[in-house]
Amino acid sequence: MREGRKLAPNGARAFDAERRKRLGQYFTGVGLGRLLSALAQADKAKSILDPMAGSGDLLDSCFQLGARPELIAGVEIDSAAFELCAKRLPSAKCVLGSAFDPETLARLPAKAWDLVIANPPYVRYQSFSDKNHAAHALPSAMQIRTGLMQALELMPALDAEDKRLFSILVSGYSGLSDLAVPSWILCAALVKQGGRLALVVPESWLSRDYATIVHYLLFRWFDVEFVVEDEHASWFEDAQVKTTLIIAKRVKRRTSVLSRPEGATYCHIGISAAAASPESPIGRLALSGTNPEKSFAKQAMLWRRNALSHSTGLIKARPMSLGQACRNMVASASRQKWFAALGEMEGQASNGVFVPHEIHDWLMRRGVAPSFASFESQGVSVGQGLRTGANGFFYAAGLRRGDQVDLSFTGPLDGLATTAPLAIARPVLRRQSELPVGFVVSPDTATSWALDLRGHALPEDMAPGDLVSAPYECMPAGVANVVRAAAQANFGTSEKPQMVWELTAVAPNVKPAARGAPAHRWYMLPDFAPRHLPDVMLARVNSNTPKCYLNEGRSCLIDANFSTMWIMESSQWQAAGLLAFMNSAWAQAVIERSGAVMGGGALKVEATHLRRFPVPTFDTSHRELAALGARLAGGDHAEATIAAIDTVVARALGCDPFGAADELRSIAREGQGRRAKHSEKRGRADGDEVC
Known part of the structure; x- marks a missing residue:
């Protein structure tokens, strides 16, 4: 079966650019779609659904991979894209409407699917326009949440307890999240047990707080199989953010998000833009067979099954610990109301720290397993500087x-x-x-x-x-x-x-006089909080790995462009010691690998990232750090002073200091290099060109 393949690329490009941006439409293209379909084993699926079908790229890609499903369907809200999809795929059941509308979902031939494949719209609720033409209007944030809650009752892949837990997730996701988050929840609810979820998503799902709820859903109801990264932000020419492919297999609900074998891993794959040909993002790889995407998927499944690492100039694959990913998710979720509402906190003790995978792997190679605590537990508060509003x-x-x-x-x-x-x-x-x-x-x-x-x-x-x-x-x-x-x-x-x-x-x-207090005029700032006059600060948006600064005597106000830290009276920390620690190789590597990467490659370091920072136990070393921090603040012999700081931190980690700082700074530099690829639309191979 070959369905209208020639209609896709040119037809998609013909759409009005302004409307596409408003609707968050970044059409996938059949080359990328074939890669996603192959990794999701679309050729084995008996039923396939794309709830955000666009012009039909992903569904057509499944056909091109040899899929012969008994049922195939797509939902699309935009009438122009819908007409193109329906013409292109006459055997598919195409439905015009919002996938979040229960009435739209009721028109589908099934409510549980072997493969749910989608490229959810990249658009914030704040971008929705009241001026949209009715044929292209997006539902409001409230309509999406309400419709999604009602749609859960239609899902046979969810039992009664699944539906109860999913309803908590629907109620709990942040209103500041982009439309991809409720799309994830919808798509996941439509997958049969044993079926697969295959999505194109913004890379921000890996680090943004609002996406933590998505991580929870995956870890409790799915086995994550692959995360495939676009190293150079090259898959979508008109998008400003990097994207990833996610493939996960639906399993029976776990009793808890952390109830999985300790050695379980998923395969993380990075693909250079230099691997691409005009036909496929992996078209330049030396692969056997007539279908490069199926050959690549076969190799990737071998890497995953055997937890193998593989690296060339074009492809980098490595196993990632699911246990560590789950622990990091718990650290991120522990402050969120929906997590407590699920009852997870009763059985999950969390020290509230986030250890990036690269740091976890480094500790494993060093053979050390230090205990960590959060800054908050050690009497150090974290916040954001002053926002005047004018x-x-x-x-x-x-x-x-x-x-x-x-x-x-x-x-x-x-x-x-x-x-x-x-x-x-x-x-x-x-x-x-x-x-x-x-x-x-x-x-x-x-x-x-x-x-x-x-x-x-x-x-x-x-x-x-x-x-x-x-x-x-x-x-x-x-x-x-x-x-x-x-x-x-x-x-x-x-x-x-x-x-x-x-x-x-x-x-x-502006506040009127009340209870003996005088009137407060518009030109009077509110009283300053400790976060406005902190001990140390570091920039929130950084092109390089952030550098920490001491606010001498807490005498300067610090703007909201900076994340701020201040020490409570009961803490053993001193301001100079905090300055020393936050400029150590350990701190720079952790920050580099846990901050949120922005569209242009800058690193965003929010207070939430610092609240989860893994702080080792220093015992009696706080005074030593404070002395070194005072020397650093004095400006003399900074390089030698930081080397001495790194020795103290390595000792707290239980590491042999020899080489530890160099290795950690190498991890930070690799993170910087990875971020730099965001602004490169063409990758450069630095090795051979074989898979």
């Missing part, structure tokens, strides 16, 4: 002169300047470009300043005898003029003007 007003460039600071404003207040006393102008670190040489941020290095008007008010807001304003001083005349100008400025756009006090993060500043 940086163009609250922040200014400045030059200190004694007890005064000369301020100049940009943005909506461009051209305004004034002088403010240190009681009002507070030193602030706004962005990475303001970071000084060395490892210390202080008022002496500050180039930006924040307007802290919590103790001051405009003269017009201080009527004579007004007890409501009694605690406030009258702000200096020059500062008052800036405030008045900000009150008249447009902080929105020319199309949608906004006053400063209407901004989402500024509006909550």
Whole structure:
């Protein structure tokens, strides 16, 4: 059976680009589809469904792999894509509508399938447009969640307890997640026991908190078989993020997410863009047989079955510990309400730490099994810096002169300047470009300043005898003029003007007088929290592996562009010791391998990543780290000091220090190299060209 193959690529490209972007459509193409179909053993499936079928690439790919299913069906919400899919695949049951609508699902010829294969839409709920043409309209976030909950009752592959647990997952996934997350849940619910789930998904599923719920679903109801990575973000020319293929086999629900053999693994495969030909992402590999994707899948199954590693210039395959993946998932999920609602916390003790696979493998090679704790358990808190909501007003460039600071404003207040006393102008670190040489941020290095008007008010807001304003001083005349100008400025756009006090993060500043407290004006920032004045900080978005800085005396405000850490009174840690540890080879390797990789290859390090950071037991070494951190902050012999820090950390890990730091930094560099491939659309082979 050969169905309309010539219609796919050109037909897909003909679609209106703006509509495709709105709908999150990145059509797979039959070459990539054949690879996914082969790894999912589509040729053995008796029933195949694509709930987000698009123009039919994935279903057609199954036919090209030799699939002869008794049932094949697709669901598509976009009428143009639906018409193309139906014309291209006349033997398939094609249904027009939303896959999250129970009425649409009821029109399918079956509700449980041997293979569910899909490329879910890459789009956030926030991107949904009320202006969409009705034929292309996407359901709202509420409609998707409600429809998915109702659809669970139609799924014969789920027993009563499965449905109860799935309903908790549906209720619990984050509203900030992209549409791929509910798509995963839907697709998983449609797979028969013994059947397979095969998906094209954004790489963010590996590291984003909102995708943890997907990991849980996979580990409890499936055996993950393959994760295939697009090393150079080359599979989709018009997408800004890397993608992965996921293939998993449905099994009977496990009693717990961690109830699996300790030695269980899945196969992780990285494919270079240089492996691709115009016809296939693996077209340049030297493979036997007439069908390269089937030959590759056969080889990949051998790697998985025997837990083998394999590396050439074009392909890298290695076994990954499912047990470690599950433990990391528990560390990520332990703070989330849905996890507790499932009852998992009763039987799963978690130290709340996340050990990346590369780090886990390194420890195994070193023959050590250190115990880890989270920062929180050791009295170190983690958060995010100050978010003013109106940086163009609250922040200014400045030059200190004694007890005064000369301020100049940009943005909506461009051209305004004034002088403010240190009681009002507070030193602030706004962005990475303001970071000084060395490892210390202080008022002496500050180039930006924040307007802290919590103790001051405009003269017009201080009527004579007004007890409501009694605690406030009258702000200096020059500062008052800036405030008045900000009150008249447009902080929105020319199309949608906004006053400063209407901004989402500024509006909550306005509070009337109550219970003896004076009125709080829009120009007054909220009280600063420890996360705004931390001990140490590191940038949230990094092109290189992040470097940690000491906030000397907690004297500088730190902007939300930075993740922040501060020490509680009961902790054994000192600020200088924390600085030392966070610049160690261990810390850099862990951060590099646990942060979230962004579309352009930058590494995002959020507070959530640092809260799960694996901290070894230092016993009496905290003072030693503090002394080394003080030396590092002093700026003398930084390289030798960091080497001494690495020795202390290696000892805490139970490692022979010899070579440990070099190996860890090599792991970090490899992570940087992997990220760099995000912006490379053409891979370069650095070895032979055989599989």
